Amino acid sequence: MSSLSIFRKVAVAEGISYLFLLLIAMPIKYLLHYKEVVKYTGWLHGILFIAYIACLVMAWQEQKWKFGKAILIFLASLLPFAPFVVDRKLKDERPENANNTP
Numbered sequence: 001m002s003s004l005s006i007f008r009k010v011a012v013a014e015g016i017s018y019l020f021l022l023l024i025a026m027p028i029k030y031l032l033h034y035k036e037v038v039k040y041t042g043w044l045h046g047i048l049f050i051a052y053i054a055c056l057v058m059a060w061q062e063q064k065w066k067f068g069k070a071i072l073i074f075l076a077s078l079l080p081f082a083p084f085v086v087d088r089k090l091k092d093e094r095p096e097n098a099n100n101t102p
Contacts (some may be wrong), residue, residue: 003062007055008087015054015083017045022080052077063093 012032018045025041028034053074 003055003058004090004093005101007052007059010048010051010055011077011087014045014048014077015087017041017048017079018080018083022043037039052083062070 021038021041025037029038056070056073056077059065063089065073073086076086
């Protein structure tokens with residue numbers, strides 16, 4: 001499995017955790033006064049964010065992306081729906097080390 005495909009999976013998981021944190025956990029915290037849901041969701045999201053960055057660096061090296069592209073992909077992790085856009089854009093990209101067999 002290429003680092004690009006691993007990165008895409010982690011990016012989707014990180015995007016889901018971010019949306020869950022913003023759209024579900026935060027309202028539960030402030031409307032139902034249940035603080036623990038943000039604590040645990042925040043931890044999960046933090047771990048996935050770190051994995052996103054680590055996988056981004058690995059994919060960047062493997063795919064030989066330009067610095068600007070890697071920075072844009074990093075910045076996408078800071079916007080709620082952007083990791084899904086990144087996944088869609090990278091879907092058509094072939095891994096650099098892939099075989100040429102169909």
